[in-house]
Amino acid sequence: MNGAERLLETLVESGLDICFANPGTSEMQLVSAIGNTDTMRAVLCLFEGVVSGAADGYARMTDKPALTLLHVGSGFSNSMANQHNAKRAHVPLVNVVGDHATYHLQYDAPLTSDVPGHAELCSEWVGVSESADDLAICGAKAVQVSMQGWGKVTTVVAPANHAWEESTNKAPALTLPEMKAVSADIISELSSALSNGKVTALYLGGRALREESLAAAGRIAQATGARILCETFPARIQRGAGRVPVERLPYFAEQAAEVLSGFEQLVLVGAAAPISFFAYPGKESILTPDSCEVLTLAEVHQDTAAALLAVAAKIGADVPAETAQAAPGAQTPGGTLTPLAIAQSLAQLMPDHAIVSDEAATCGLPMFPATVNAPPHEWMTITGGAIGQGLPLSLGAALACPDRKVIALQADGSAMYTVQALWSMARENADVTVVIFNNRSYAILNIELARVGAGQPTPKTLSMLDLSRPDINWVEISEGMGVPATCATTAEEFHQQFADAMASKGPRLIEAMVVQQMP
Numbered sequence: 001m002n003g004a005e006r007l008l009e010t011l012v013e014s015g016l017d018i019c020f021a022n023p024g025t026s027e028m029q030l031v032s033a034i035g036n037t038d039t040m041r042a043v044l045c046l047f048e049g050v051v052s053g054a055a056d057g058y059a060r061m062t063d064k065p066a067l068t069l070l071h072v073g074s075g076f077s078n079s080m081a082n083q084h085n086a087k088r089a090h091v092p093l094v095n096v097v098g099d100h101a102t103y104h105l106q107y108d109a110p111l112t113s114d115v116p117g118h119a120e121l122c123s124e125w126v127g128v129s130e131s132a133d134d135l136a137i138c139g140a141k142a143v144q145v146s147m148q149g150w151g152k153v154t155t156v157v158a159p160a161n162h163a164w165e166e167s168t169n170k171a172p173a174l175t176l177p178e179m180k181a182v183s184a185d186i187i188s189e190l191s192s193a194l195s196n197g198k199v200t201a202l203y204l205g206g207r208a209l210r211e212e213s214l215a216a217a218g219r220i221a222q223a224t225g226a227r228i229l230c231e232t233f234p235a236r237i238q239r240g241a242g243r244v245p246v247e248r249l250p251y252f253a254e255q256a257a258e259v260l261s262g263f264e265q266l267v268l269v270g271a272a273a274p275i276s277f278f279a280y281p282g283k284e285s286i287l288t289p290d291s292c293e294v295l296t297l298a299e300v301h302q303d304t305a306a307a308l309l310a311v312a313a314k315i316g317a318d319v320p321a322e323t324a325q326a327a328p329g330a331q332t333p334g335g336t337l338t339p340l341a342i343a344q345s346l347a348q349l350m351p352d353h354a355i356v357s358d359e360a361a362t363c364g365l366p367m368f369p370a371t372v373n374a375p376p377h378e379w380m381t382i383t384g385g386a387i388g389q390g391l392p393l394s395l396g397a398a399l400a401c402p403d404r405k406v407i408a409l410q411a412d413g414s415a416m417y418t419v420q421a422l423w424s425m426a427r428e429n430a431d432v433t434v435v436i437f438n439n440r441s442y443a444i445l446n447i448e449l450a451r452v453g454a455g456q457p458t459p460k461t462l463s464m465l466d467l468s469r470p471d472i473n474w475v476e477i478s479e480g481m482g483v484p485a486t487c488a489t490t491a492e493e494f495h496q497q498f499a500d501a502m503a504s505k506g507p508r509l510i511e512a513m514v515v516q517q518m519p
């Protein structure tokens, strides 16, 4: 066997079963190895940002890594924005990046680059293979590290000669690490703090937003009067009917600070302390008031469910919190096609256990609160703020959960970054309904322009935030990539088209010509 075949053998034995790929000449042995096995699904993506975003979506839904296959430093750097989002989502991810043969690097051929340097910028572990045998050893280690805590982004740099040279030693899969538990001392300390009568919020993030943790947090809230908040951009939250509802901290700093202003204690559970998304002249970066004590029950990467259950047991919190309830009999939305009308259609029509990828940007603001009583579903957001995540994320989630409907709520500007994901959705027959919020604008930047105090905009200034001239035709783009598409201009049209999409399987795109009221 050659090094590439050994690497693949080890990755498959370590539990990896899907590869999102955009390969080049230095990865041909790996392409060939994957082509000769039926244990690794291969998904071609036509831009590397789709590769990394899809791997993120797959990992968010399965809690295990997907493999990516990328081509040298240039390919890796194309994937970086979504590697960044994946890192911020704390998901496991294993990249394999090919490089020139070791002996070829000295000649500085055109694609030569510092591949480990590229990888280190957004990987939490990088292994550079030193021989054909070492390649699979690096692969085993990459999977092991990727499964530390909730997950890490890892990268194996694979020189082409290590892939094609003979490898005589099999590299066994390594034992996967256990999630770190919260100590008994912290459980006692936080149980006392939660019972001290101060005005308190539980601030949940990451894995603490799964059903079991939410139920335990609900019981704690019920017993102590604490409010349940969550981070602004969670990786994945389980919500809808039957689940304990969570209030998401608003994006705009003033609104977030307002929400946090009355609390004397904030208890972090799998979330970092809330800070402003950006700095603004004359505004605070820290969103909690000085008088609010910030305590940590569970850090990111710790076992949040066990910690919440332990606190609930210690304080005798056994009364369940109220859960969201289905709201039957809602009226079919009509008239102007606003984001809220779309949210109403979504809440009425989404099937049980749908997966929502929310990169609707400004149009997404009313969607989350308006879907609290929708059927049970999961909601994924743009964890690292690097746009171009939503379409790839929904592709990866759909391949991870083929029996569930995926709904991509997608702002038009962000969609254009990784629009190639549509082609992979068509090719893989991914069950994704894409809703494009066509507002022909970088609307959020029009808002931010005023908020940062950048002065009076000129027409030239505004032209850098405007997506017209020419208008983008999403139906044509989508159909050109093999995804059937329709356009909706009223709430009734949207409702009907969305109902049709929910009733059928396979990729669909609805271009929603939204009329937006700016916050």
Ligand SMILES: Cc1ncc(C[n+]2csc(CCOP(=O)(O)OP(=O)(O)O)c2C)c(N)n1
Pocket: 081, 360, 361, 362, 363, 385, 386, 387, 388, 411, 412, 413, 414, 415, 439, 441, 442, 443, 444, 445
């Ligand atoms: C990778 C990356 N590039 C650029 C930005 C800056 N940025 C933030 S929002 C935005 C425009 C978003 O427009 P759109 O997706 O249409 O949503 P809207 O604001 O119109 O709701 C841009 C360019 C970013 N966050 N990430």
